[in-house]
Amino acid sequence: MIRDQLPALQIVVPLVAAPLCVVLRRRAPVLTFALAVVWSTFAIALALLRQVLADGPLVYALGGWAAPWGIEYRVDALAAFVLMFVSLMGAVTLSYAPRSLTHEIPKDRLHLFVAAFLLCLTGLLGIVITGDLFNVFVFLEISALSSYVLIAMGRDRRALTAAFHYLVLGTIGATFILIGIGLLYMMTGTLNMADMATRITAVMGTRTVLAAFGFLSVGLFIKMALFPLHVWLPNAYSYAPSTVTAFLAATATKVSVYVMLRFVFSVTHVRMDFGYSDLGALTIAFSLAGIFVASTVAIFQNDVKRMLAYSSVAQIGYMVLGISFASVTGLTAAIVHLFNHALMKGGLFLAMGCFALVIGGVRLKDLEGVGRRMPWTTFAWVLGGLSLIGIPGTAGFISKLYLIRAALELDVWPVAALILLSSLLALVYVWRVVEVAYFRPPPEGVERREAPWSMLIPTWALVGASIVFGVWTSGSAGVAARAAELLIGIAP
Amino acid sequence: MNGLFGLFNYWVVIVLMMTGFYIVISRDNLIKKVIGLNIFQTSVFLLYISIGKLDGGTAPIVKEGLESYSNPLPSVLILTAIVVGVATTSVALALIVRIREAFGTVEEDEIIKIAGTE
Numbered sequence: 001m002i003r004d005q006l007p008a009l010q011i012v013v014p015l016v017a018a019p020l021c022v023v024l025r026r027r028a029p030v031l032t033f034a035l036a037v038v039w040s041t042f043a044i045a046l047a048l049l050r051q052v053l054a055d056g057p058l059v060y061a062l063g064g065w066a067a068p069w070g071i072e073y074r075v076d077a078l079a080a081f082v083l084m085f086v087s088l089m090g091a092v093t094l095s096y097a098p099r100s101l102t103h104e105i106p107k108d109r110l111h112l113f114v115a116a117f118l119l120c121l122t123g124l125l126g127i128v129i130t131g132d133l134f135n136v137f138v139f140l141e142i143s144a145l146s147s148y149v150l151i152a153m154g155r156d157r158r159a160l161t162a163a164f165h166y167l168v169l170g171t172i173g174a175t176f177i178l179i180g181i182g183l184l185y186m187m188t189g190t191l192n193m194a195d196m197a198t199r200i201t202a203v204m205g206t207r208t209v210l211a212a213f214g215f216l217s218v219g220l221f222i223k224m225a226l227f228p229l230h231v232w233l234p235n236a237y238s239y240a241p242s243t244v245t246a247f248l249a250a251t252a253t254k255v256s257v258y259v260m261l262r263f264v265f266s267v268t269h270v271r272m273d274f275g276y277s278d279l280g281a282l283t284i285a286f287s288l289a290g291i292f293v294a295s296t297v298a299i300f301q302n303d304v305k306r307m308l309a310y311s312s313v314a315q316i317g318y319m320v321l322g323i324s325f326a327s328v329t330g331l332t333a334a335i336v337h338l339f340n341h342a343l344m345k346g347g348l349f350l351a352m353g354c355f356a357l358v359i360g361g362v363r364l365k366d367l368e369g370v371g372r373r374m375p376w377t378t379f380a381w382v383l384g385g386l387s388l389i390g391i392p393g394t395a396g397f398i399s400k401l402y403l404i405r406a407a408l409e410l411d412v413w414p415v416a417a418l419i420l421l422s423s424l425l426a427l428v429y430v431w432r433v434v435e436v437a438y439f440r441p442p443p444e445g446v447e448r449r450e451a452p453w454s455m456l457i458p459t460w461a462l463v464g465a466s467i468v469f470g471v472w473t474s475g476s477a478g479v480a481a482r483a484a485e486l487l488i489g490i491a492p
Numbered sequence: 493m494n495g496l497f498g499l500f501n502y503w504v505v506i507v508l509m510m511t512g513f514y515i516v517i518s519r520d521n522l523i524k525k526v527i528g529l530n531i532f533q534t535s536v537f538l539l540y541i542s543i544g545k546l547d548g549g550t551a552p553i554v555k556e557g558l559e560s561y562s563n564p565l566p567s568v569l570i571l572t573a574i575v576v577g578v579a580t581t582s583v584a585l586a587l588i589v590r591i592r593e594a595f596g597t598v599e600e601d602e603i604i605k606i607a608g609t610e
Contacts, residue, residue: 134569141576148583157594158607164587168516171529171580178536178573185566186543 006051007060007073010044010083011126013037014090018118021111030111031098034118038091041121045087049080053479059131067131068192074131078335078483082128082258085339086251089346090121093247096458100353104241105153113153117247120146124255133181133191133267136259137174140223143255144170147248151240159239166232169222176219183212193267200268209268216263224256226320227290230313237309242353245305249312250346254338257319261334264323265487283324288418290317295425299432304362305352307429308345311388314422315341318403321415325406331484333402336477340387340395340469347462348384351377354451354459367433369442377451378437380463385430387466390423394470398477501542508535520600522591526584533577540566540573 002009017037024030052058057076061067075083094117098110105113123143127136148170152163185191187208188199203209218229225233233253237245291314298310315337322334352362354377359366371378387394400419407416450456469476508531515528544566552561588598595603 134572138572138576141580145576145579145583148587152587152590158610160587160591160594161603161607164522164584164591167580167584167587168525168529172513172516172532175533175536179539182536182540182543182566 003047003051004060006044006048007058007075007129008062010041010048010087010129011073011122013044014041014118014125015122018115018122021115021118025111027107027110030114034094034114035091037118038087038094038121041125042084042087042091045080045083045125048075049084049479052077052080053482068190068195071135072131072192072194073129074194075129076483077479077486078258078261079128081335081479081483082255082338083125085342086124086128086255087121089247089250089342090117090124092458092461093243093250093346093350096246096350096353096455097243099452099454100242100357103357104155104243109153113150116146116149117244119143120150120247120252124251127255128258131193133184133193133196135191137178137181140174140177140259143252144174144223147244147252150244150248151236153244154239154241156239158235162232162235162239166236169229169232173219173222176215176222178219180212180214180216180219183208183215187212193262197267204268213268217260220256220260220263221286224253224260224316224320225313226316227286227294227313230290230294230316233313234306234309237312237349238303238306242349242356245309246346246349246353249309249349250342253312253316254319254342257316257323257334257338260320261323261331261487265331280324280326283320284415287317287319287321287324288415290314291321291418291422292425295422295429298429299425301429302364304355304364304367304433305349307433308348308352311426311429312341312345314426315345315388318399318419321419322403322406325410326488327406327409328481328484328488329402329409330406331487332477332481333399333406335480335483336402337399339476339480340399340466343395343462343466343469344384344387347459347466348381348388350455350459350462351381351384354455357455358449358451364432364436367436368440369437371438373442373446373448374450375448376456377459380456380459381437382430382434383463383467385433387463387470389426389430392470393467395466395476397470398473402477501538505535505539505542508532508538522588522598522600523585525600526581526588529584530577530581533573533580537570537573537577540570 014037017034021030021034024033052075057074060073062071062073101110101113120143123139123146126139127143130136130139148163148167151166152160184196187203187206188196190196190199222229237249294310294313298307301307301310319334319337322330322337354374355367355370356362358374359370387396390396390400400423404416404419407419512528512532512535516525516532519525519528544563546560546562549560549562550558552564592598595606597603
């Protein structure tokens with residue numbers, strides 16, 4: 001009975017919990033309740049993933065109204081995989097939040113923070129699970145509006161302007177997506193993705209569909225912060241509270257990449273040339289430019305949080321590159337990198353939160369000699385950094401391996417060479433931090449003081465997972481390959 | 493009717509959209525940016541509503557003698573989008589109030605100057 005309702009519960013549980021947190025108000029009950037909610041959301045996602053891997057895609061008609069009239073939720077291998085890691089990141093970062101937030105937001109706002117966090121999680125999960133295009137827009141705005149609020153809660157007053165800047169660009173992006181959806185609805189008369197996929201073949205290639213494709217792509221590129229539409233991201237990530245940065249970096253942009261995958265491969269069915277022949281070459285160029293420009297800019301940052309933010313822009317480049325190849329291996333690389341990058345960047349940003357709490361700043365100057373002051377946190381950061389570079393044995397290596405294999409399959413070896421070269425740039429910026437942390441003496445008179453356990457455990461959980469999934473790949477790359485085959489249309 | 497100005501609703505949409513977009517890009521005053529954003533969003537609402545309308549179509553009611561009716565779905569969708577737009581505007585205005593408290597101005601160039609010194 002409850003097994004059949006899992007897709008609805010996935011969304012309803014965090015959605016209903018958010019206003020309840022506002023009502024509960026007091027710190028202890030809010031935190032206990034919210035943690036119970038996020039971990040049960042993760043449990044639901046795991047159950048869905050198991051069910052989908054065993055029995056194939058699930059379709060759930062909301063309120064019993066059959067599609068295409070009603071809204072349906074559709075969970076296939078790809079959706080279940082993304083749901084799983086988004087809810088995992090929500091659960092881990094919220095477990096980390098209480099201690100970290102004590103020095104970042106006023107005590108009497110905690111319940112509001114938790115409510116906004118749960119709404120953001122609801123929106124992100126909703127985007128992934130829904131089978132209705134207009135629903136995607138609505139959930140996109142739910143997650144976006146709550147993330148503006150979360151970012152604005154940062155301690156620095158520049159968090160406010162960063163949030164406003166993000167709001168303006170995010171709204172333009174969402175409105176572009178809305179235009180795209182409207183034009184598609186005009187041509188096909190349906191909003192259901194599966195239904196649209198069958199109807200769109202008749203109108204494929206018309207100018208309206210082409211325009212819809214353009215609006216949707218640009219809107220999604222803004223949302224996922226693909227270079228050169230990434231300008232909102234560095235400030236937003238630098239000034240947001242540490243928990244929020246870790247959560248958004250691990251999930252928000254990834255979900256936009258997921259929508260892109262869904263839209264290009266499940267709805268429009270256009271494959272080898274990424275829709276319209278020029279666009280494939282264009283996205284390859286943009287993603288490579290993004291990888292190199294953002295990594296180079298990252299090298300020159302003195303604020304480590306900002307450095308990681310630019311590195312995130314570069315990592316989005318790898319994902320879009322994988323999608324642009326439009327082969328099974330390329331898509332596997334993109335999908336597995338969604339997951340691997342969520343683990344490593346989540347872990348890195350959580351470690352930054354530990355530094356911020358204990359030391360009070362995250363500029364390179366503040367981190368001098370931190371390897372001796374906070375050995376566990378620093379070592380976690382280094383492992384995350386190694387994964388970012390793509391050292392064998394880490395999750396980052398698996399992503400790059402698939403990506404390079406995909407490039408070689410298509411005989412574009414210059415692209416493969418560029419991917420390898422770009423890893424060196426990551427090595428440079430990670431090394432800058434390692435050098436400062438281990439080879440500079442700590443300032444006089446500071447004692448060795450580690451971050452609290454409630455923050456170290458979530459950090460190590462993510463960093464540890466990025467090592468585990470660098471060795472045991474059937475749990476990540478295996479599922480990703482299945483999802484990729486599904487998208488390309490090889491497997492049922 | 494089908495000439496360059498036949499489908500005049502699209503022209504209205506395009507003019508409004510570009511007006512709004514231009515205001516967002518060119519104005520430094522944050523309140524004016526929000527106004528521009530609103531015009532930009534409204535143009536898309538009009539696009540949706542106008543594609544649902546049929547020449548001579550009536551409301552979707554089953555009644556003798558009424559044969560063609562306009563599609564009600566786009567209007568319903570836009571009700572949702574209007575709510576989203578109102579929510580966005582209110583969050584934006586709330587942020588502007590906080591920005592005014594923190595920086596003492598709502599002009600973007602002045603804020604950048606102040607933030608640049610930190």
